Amino acid sequence: xxxxxxxxxxxxxxxxxxxxxxxxxxxxxxxxxxxxxxxxxxxxxxxxxxxxxxxxxxxxxxxxxxxxxxxxxxxxxxxxxxxxxxxxxxxxxxxxxxxxxxxxxxxxxxxxxx
Amino acid sequence: xxxxxxxxxxxxxxxxxxxxxxxxxxxxxxxxxxxxxxxxxxxxxxxxxxxxxxxxxxxxxxxxxxxxxxxxxxxxxxxxxxxxxxxxxxxxxxxxxxxxxxxxxxxxxxxxxxx
Numbered sequence: 475x476x477x478x479x480x481x482x483x484x485x486x487x488x489x490x491x492x493x494x495x496x497x498x499x500x501x502x503x504x505x506x507x508x509x510x511x512x513x514x515x516x517x518x519x520x521x522x523x524x525x526x527x528x529x530x531x532x533x534x535x536x537x538x539x540x541x542x543x544x545x546x547x548x549x550x551x552x553x554x555x556x557x558x559x560x561x562x563x564x565x566x567x568x569x570x571x572x573x574x575x576x577x578x579x580x581x582x583x584x585x586x587x588x
Numbered sequence: 589x590x591x592x593x594x595x596x597x598x599x600x601x602x603x604x605x606x607x608x609x610x611x612x613x614x615x616x617x618x619x620x621x622x623x624x625x626x627x628x629x630x631x632x633x634x635x636x637x638x639x640x641x642x643x644x645x646x647x648x649x650x651x652x653x654x655x656x657x658x659x660x661x662x663x664x665x666x667x668x669x670x671x672x673x674x675x676x677x678x679x680x681x682x683x684x685x686x687x688x689x690x691x692x693x694x695x696x697x698x699x700x701x702x703x
Contacts, residue, residue, distance in 0.1 A: 517696045578630050
């Protein structure tokens with residue numbers, strides 16, 4: 475089956491620190507990969523995505539590269555801000571057909587201190 | 589900016605009772621979804637809905653669950669007879685079309701507590 479594994483949180487960083495949140499996947503088909511973010515009291519929002527191998531998704535200073543050889547999609551940011559404090563979810567969707575469900579990881583809570 | 593809304597934000601119920609969780613998807617969206625997250629576990633897909641019928645459902649979505657779009661704006665999830673293990677955060681989502689190129693927009697969730 476399809477599954478996503480994220481690094482366990484919580485992650486606590488100081489402002490301007492470098493962030494990496496690891497994500498690996500297993501998939502029976504050819505997945506597209508996503509990072510979603512959930513700020514306190516809000517719904518999950520799409521942060522970035524990549525639909526094929528070696529694609530890099532980027533948004534708001536975050537980036538992740540689709541690595542087929544290592545089945546990974548690690549999220550990185552060079553300098554985090556307090557406002558980046560949120561829960562981050564890695565997810566996949568198998569392209570094609572009528573299967574539109576997202577398969578998520580557990581989520582990683584990030585806290586950034588001033 | 590359009591957003592998905594969910595009510596209530598928190599629902600407490602007794603085991604065996606019926607609950608209805610309500611969602612208002614984004615108005616021009618055609619695909620609707622329910623997901624849930626049991627505390628400490630992964631967000632899990634429950635069901636997708638298109639053209640007034642279920643297009644896919646997971647193993648979790650058994651006969652105790654049903655979904656409905658009773659009018660042009662609401663999308664509901666009903667649990668007929670709640671169990672303790674139904675306690676979770678339930679997320680509604682919608683997208684204009686299906687597939688990887690059409691973002692699913694999520695609501696803030698309803699926390700269901702079954703006592």
